[in-house]
Amino acid sequence: MGRTLAVVGAGAAGASAAYALRSEPVDVTVFEKSGSVCGRAATRRKDDCVYEYGANYLKADDERVNRLVTEKLPADGLVDVEKPVWVFDDEGTIREGQNPAETKWSYESGITQLAKRLLDATEATTQLDTRVEALDKTSDGWEIEDGEGTSRGTFDGVLLTPPAPQTADLLGQSGWQHADRRRLREAIASVPYRTLIAGVLHYDFELSAPYYALVNDDKKHDIGWIGREECKPGHVPDGESLLLVQMAPDWSVDHYRDPPEAILDGIAEATATLLDDDRLASPDWTDHQHWRYALPDDGVDDDLIVSAADHDLYFAGDWVAGEARLHSAIRSGLEAGERVAQHL
16 A cells, blocks of 8 residues: 655655655655745746746756756756856956856746646645645644644655745644654754845846856845846847846845835846946836745754654755755755655
C-alpha cells in the first residue's frame, strides 16, 4: 500500500520534491496558500508583458538542475537571457561584470513554468488557495489544518518548504510534543532573511544598453538590482521597456509601510538617477511587490534537517541549502524527495 505525503508550499522546492517522488509509491498532496505555483519565482502579466518580479532567472550553476530543465522537462519556450549582468557601486558607477557568458534560464511565458512543468510530470494533487496553519502529530501520522481550523487530512509524512520564519511558526503551532520540535524550531527561526521591495516600471520606449541587468556589488546603494525584462524573449513587445527594480534591504525595511505611490515614486527617481535618464522618473504603468522573507543569508545544520526524517518530517528550500538561489531550492527539493522515498 502506498504512503502519503503532505507538501506545504508549491514553490520550486515543493514542486521538485513532488517530481522526485513521481515514480515512488507515495501519494503526494501539495498545499499552496496562493492562487499559483512557484513561490518567489513568480510571474505576472499586464498589457501584453510578462515579467518576473521575484527570482529573475534560473542560473545554470548546478549540473543536475541544468539537466532537469533542459533534458527531462519539456524545453519548449525555454530561453537563455543572453545579455550579461553588469555591476554598479555606491557612487552609481556602472561597469562590466565578471561572468558575461553565464547561462540564465527563463521561459517565454514566465519562470512559473518551472514549477508547473515539474508538477505536470507527477500525479500529485495540488490544492491552491489553501493556507496550512497548524500541524498535529497523532498516532496515525501528521494531521494538516487550514486557516479555518478544518482538517485537510492525515498523512504519513509532511514536507515543509515555506521560508524559514514561516516554517518555524508552523512547528510552533504543531501538536507535536517532542524534544526535537524545540531544537528544530529554534534553529529554523534563527535563519536571517533580507527583506526586499520590488518595483516594476514600464515605458513606451525601448532602452538601449549593452547589459540585461545591473547588480550593486558593494551593497551600499539604495538599489540592489535592475533587470530589463525586454531582454527575455517573449516578455515585452518590441519598442517598449520594462524594468524590474529590487531595492536594497535597508531601503526596503525603511519604506516597507510607505504608501505604494510613494514607494514607486522613490524607486522611479532612484532608477532615473542611476541610469542618468530623466525619462525613467515617469513610467506609464507600474507594479510592486513586498517580499518580507526574500533571501536567506544562512542555513540550518544538515544533521538536524536529516534527523527530522526519523519523525517523518522533512524540510526543503533555499534556506535549507543556505544559498538564496533558485537552483539551490530545486536541488534541495529533489534531495528532500529522495529522503522521503528512503524513509517512508
